Amino acid sequence: MRMLLVLCCSLSCLLSMGQLDRKDITVKKTMKLxxxxxxxxxxxxxxxxxxxxxxxxxxxxxxxxKMISSWDEASETSRINENAGIQPVKVSPELYGLIERSKKISEITDGAFDISYASMDKIWRFDGTMDTIPSEMEIKNSIAKIGYQKIILDPSEQTVFLKEPGMRISFGAIGKGYAADRAKELLSSKGVKGGIINASGDLTTWGTKVTGEKWLVGIANPLSKEKVFSWLPIVESSVATSGNYEKFIMFKGKKYSHIIDPRTGYPTTGINSVSIFAKQAELCDALATAVFIMGKDSGIHMINQIDGVEAVVVDSDNKIHKSSGIIFDTNP
Known part of the structure; x- marks a missing residue:
C-alpha cells in the first residue's frame, strides 16, 4: 500500500544522506512493528x-x-468492540482523543475516512480468487453497520459507545501515523537533534541531516518506482501515501483498488496513489486514504481548503495532479 514515497533511509536509497561531520553520525534500524x-x-x-x-x-x-490493536483482546480498542450495542466503555484520555480526532476527520471528508470501516463484511477478495462482482444487495448489507455518527463519545465520562451490535472500530488508516508522531515527539523531547520515523511509507521528520541540509522525499515515477520524478524538502513535517500498486482486481478491463469506500462498499477506481504532506503523520495517514476514496477532483479541492496540508495524486492514467502549494523540483 505504501509504494510511492522513498526516503533516504529506505532500501532503494533514492535519497543521499550527504557526508557526515565529525561530531554527529546517523544511526538507522529496521524492524517489524x-x-x-x-x-x-x-x-x-x-x-x-x-x-x-x-x-x-x-x-x-x-x-x-497495545492500546489501539483490535487483534489484542486485552486492548482498550478490543473492549470497545466487545461492548458494541451493549454499553459505553471508559478509555484513557489518549485513546479518547484519537477517536475524537478520527471522528472530526470523518466529518471533514464526508465519511470517506471512517474508523468504523472495520464493521464491513469482507465480501471483496484481492487474492485472485474472485471471478464475479458481489451483488448490489451483498454490497449494501456489507456496510450496514458502518457509520462514524454511530460512535458515541461522552467527554465528561471519557467513554466510547458503538451504537449497534456487531460494530467495530480499527485504526488501520491512522494508527501508524499516530505512532510515528508519538515516537518523534518522544525523541525530540529527549534532545535527539533530528531523524525520521518511517512506518512503511507513513513517515515524519524533525531536525535536519548531520550536514544541516533538509531531509528530502523522492516522489517515484508511477511508471517506474525506482526512478524519481521530483524531490520535495521536508522540515519538521510528515508524509503518507496510499496506493494500489500491489492489491487490486480487474473486471471487464477496469481496475478496482483494495481500498474500499466505506460509504458505498465498492472498491475505489481512477487513482493509483495519493501522497499527503502535513505537520502530523496522523493527519497525513488519514487524509491519504480519504483522498484516494474521494477521487482526485473532490480530494484535491478538499486539501486546498485545509491550511498546512498538500497532496500529490497519481491517477489511473499515471498523470500527476497536485494541490496548490506543491512545487516540484527535479534536481535533488
Whole structure:
C-alpha cells in the first residue's frame, strides 16, 4: 500500500544522506512493528546512544500498539468492540482523543475516512480468487453497520459507545501515523537533534541531516518506482501515501483498488496513489486514504481548503495532479 514515497533511509536509497561531520553520525534500524516495516533513523553523537534512542522509540510504538490493536483482546480498542450495542466503555484520555480526532476527520471528508470501516463484511477478495462482482444487495448489507455518527463519545465520562451490535472500530488508516508522531515527539523531547520515523511509507521528520541540509522525499515515477520524478524538502513535517500498486482486481478491463469506500462498499477506481504532506503523520495517514476514496477532483479541492496540508495524486492514467502549494523540483 505504501509504494510511492522513498526516503533516504529506505532500501532503494533514492535519497543521499550527504557526508557526515565529525561530531554527529546517523544511526538507522529496521524492524517489524504494528504488523508492518518500521525504519527509524536518528542523528546521534555516537552509535551506542543512537541505538538507545531508537530502542526508546520502539518501546513507545509498542505501547501504542497495545492500546489501539483490535487483534489484542486485552486492548482498550478490543473492549470497545466487545461492548458494541451493549454499553459505553471508559478509555484513557489518549485513546479518547484519537477517536475524537478520527471522528472530526470523518466529518471533514464526508465519511470517506471512517474508523468504523472495520464493521464491513469482507465480501471483496484481492487474492485472485474472485471471478464475479458481489451483488448490489451483498454490497449494501456489507456496510450496514458502518457509520462514524454511530460512535458515541461522552467527554465528561471519557467513554466510547458503538451504537449497534456487531460494530467495530480499527485504526488501520491512522494508527501508524499516530505512532510515528508519538515516537518523534518522544525523541525530540529527549534532545535527539533530528531523524525520521518511517512506518512503511507513513513517515515524519524533525531536525535536519548531520550536514544541516533538509531531509528530502523522492516522489517515484508511477511508471517506474525506482526512478524519481521530483524531490520535495521536508522540515519538521510528515508524509503518507496510499496506493494500489500491489492489491487490486480487474473486471471487464477496469481496475478496482483494495481500498474500499466505506460509504458505498465498492472498491475505489481512477487513482493509483495519493501522497499527503502535513505537520502530523496522523493527519497525513488519514487524509491519504480519504483522498484516494474521494477521487482526485473532490480530494484535491478538499486539501486546498485545509491550511498546512498538500497532496500529490497519481491517477489511473499515471498523470500527476497536485494541490496548490506543491512545487516540484527535479534536481535533488
Amino acid at each position: 504494528m504488523g508492518t516495516r518500521f525504519e527509524i533513523t536518528v542523528v546521534a553523537p555516537n552509535e551506542e546512544i543512537g541505538y538507545l534512542d531508537i530502542d526508546e522509540a520502539v518501546s513507545e510504538i509498542e505501547r501504542i500498539e
